[in-house]
Amino acid sequence: MEFTPSAHVDTFSRDHLPPPDQWPELVFDLPELAYPDRLNCAAELLDGTAGRLGGERPAFRTADGGVWSYGLLRERVDRIAHVLTADLGVVPGNRVLLRGPTGPWLAACWLAVVKAGAVAVTVLAQQRAQELATVCDMARVTHALCHVGALDDLAKAEVPGLRITAYGGEAPDDLLRLAEGRPGRFEAVDTAADDVALIAFTSGTTGRPKGCMHFHRDVLAVADTFSREVLRPGPDDVFAGSPPLGFTFGLGGLVVFPLRVGASALLLEQAGPRQLLPALAEHRVSVLFTAPTAYRAMLEELGAYDLGALRRCVSAGENLPAATWEAWHAATGLRIINGIGATELLHIFISAADGEIRPGTTGRPVPGWQARVVDAAGRPVADGEPGLLAVRGPVGCRYLADERQREYVRDGWNVTGDTYVREADGYFRYVARADDMIISAGYNIAGPEVEEALLRHPEVIEAAVVGRPDERRGQIVVAYTVLRDGSHVTEDELKAFMKAELAPHKCPRTFVFAARLPRTATGKLQRFRLRDLE
Template identity: 45%
Template structure:
């Protein structure tokens, strides 16, 4: 680090893995050359104002709209509360608990602009899970949205009264964040953080049941803005962006706050919970042009898109879990839009393989995003021939550094990040997702990717959702087992089991058919929409 850290509290920096365990960071593109002194929030606001966006809409909800200049003033006032009233110092962690709202966005921006480290948490987490986050991050303050207060208060009690808390999202609350910040100055230049100072601790969403704390710096976020958003998404200042991923999830943080801010676009946050139908209606009403959500929600939205329509929509971004081709085609039929798929991860902040528009190839996630390098390797990290299935490895301007976690050496080897996915790369450089490494099913000597079988089953008219895993079997090592949620009107009986098995046999290689099918009412999912296959594997 050529610029001294601004963090007088070195808690996170002191708990980074040894440098020998870090991935290689590459900043090969001119636009990814970030100054050694940089604060991501200060930089993004400065860019928006320099580009004449000061009076243009930035944060929007059904009841409120803030311009870029108004939002920056609110952020500066919150910084005054954090640094002045609460006496926090750069490097302190702030636990954030809130939904996708203007107030949550302002709180996150203020924490990072003040040189503090944001520790955002999913709204559906309960006290036990929040306490695990607090135990690891040791926050100096919690900022909690008013309607999510109950679980947070239980955490504050468990933390022996050592965790002070401020409530936001209730303007009438005399001791709330809004009332306190109204008394503060709207002028604040921002903490002069080193670019390599941590900006956030992002906890993984727990598909394996044990979340990890991922450290992301100001430099990495700014460099990420100049990778996928610049070269693939290509949002403009005229875009209106919305979606469902939580701001506490890096997919949501990038897509629904940081990346639109980088483009000078406008973000619309719907109030409260919404259904696929109400989401479509709100998108139409507010002229949404870019939408982010998971494949499952796109599948549920498709019939309403066909009947209601959103003429302003031009980009549909899918990430968070594998995109079945059946869902891609269903969405294209309903909207005429080729879905923009991508793979990223909390460990590396956002998307690093993706393709858009005419560059989309059926069945492929896409090509490596400019600024990143990716390859498919064997168990010894040797690159395998094109067309061969292996483990994905990548390096670029972002990379994995777990805070105080022995699993660092499993994710990073020889300087490369290993996200834990099995892929195949073709001769043209397109990457085809196969499965999570631990979701690869080896049955009677054949390697079968669970997502491929899921994608096949989803094209049958009886299947609403499904999850496919391997089940131990003495004779075959593993058998393929499918957990299926049926559409209304279908009976989960032995006849349908055989129908679905035959359907798979006739659609893809016969050895890939599920030898067991169990009908269930819903799949276990994380709050970000990912299927928790480890829970399916635990089913007797």
């Protein structure tokens, strides 16, 4: 395949893309996906939107009532871009680590890095020194922009040659102080549409993270497919949510999608269920992005808040149980837009909205995407039969120098590692992660199915089901269970409940009562940690 000539002076990213014969087939079958060869996605999202709709529109909002207009955001982004290039010596293609709490300044730094032609590597403020050292080593990070409150672990990582610049402090060389003296206009680097714009690291639900390289056109493609075709936001929408910008679920839902249509986003440093509800009410949020666990947790306190402005609720990160969907709908009248996405594919590729939603299924391929269910050899299986989910569209998996590329991309399709069933009418129903299938006495048991049944018990607020090695049966089903505060329900009571919900071979043999379950920062359940315990 032919690349467009790159604007990158530092060619590391393009040099470390997988060989073209290991790429998935890319599909650009919507007119909106016909991008020009030269494209800077930050300039499109910021300058392009401000030029179309005006710079006075609100872009970012803060919990204390602060508002950044598109004009102010562009000015601050451009000043930071000047600091990057003139003061810090960043050249196009350098990898720049971004670390800090979710907020307008972190988003502005991301836009400035990309506008300057560098490659954004956004990590979580919670990640520790060894994790940061691994990311910096894998991506050969040269520079870091880090909030003053998150400097310690980055310094402890002791990354050779890393130039760290703090922001949000009082020092004379603080990034924001330096930016004050720089021009308020910066000409975006003329990057190629297929220059790498960001390296996103997987969230660690299955162990060692993988670096996923995405192009400038990819950033716009997820907005021009899922957001445009399914979410369908407008310029007056106010977005908010729990996922941090270090994960692509948050980057899309809180930065890319609102900026693409001229809407605004409320960026919250603290966005757990208890912080979300009052923020949604106070700031009249209309579009919400969060995980199934958060929707379930918010149900108990909904009555205390006015969510009358809320019109769109998006769930991703893990499977949305039908019971959670039904409970949220009964309490609010709102139909949660379920979706499956992947860091490898940047955002959501199967979903449904409004009257097309069918609780208990994920939905149908988002316009611009194709999906099928295949066996281990890559052959399509019949409708109604479980198999591996395979997807292709305008964005594809491109791991950073990782042998696992061959596992993820097979015969031109991205094979996500999820077990799915395609129904006869084209809806896709989640079964389990392929490695979450439990084989007990010859039966294949999907852990999420057992979890969903257990969550129907009124005293259970969280559940995770894994297999425990067993000499006689191969594995037995074990349910890690979090109960409501003050609950006294017993294991025998839960066993009796489950026998009324599921076939006997699917019922947990053992219950482990826990105060909490291991999750990533975006709320994804880390079943592999529980399997390790077993």
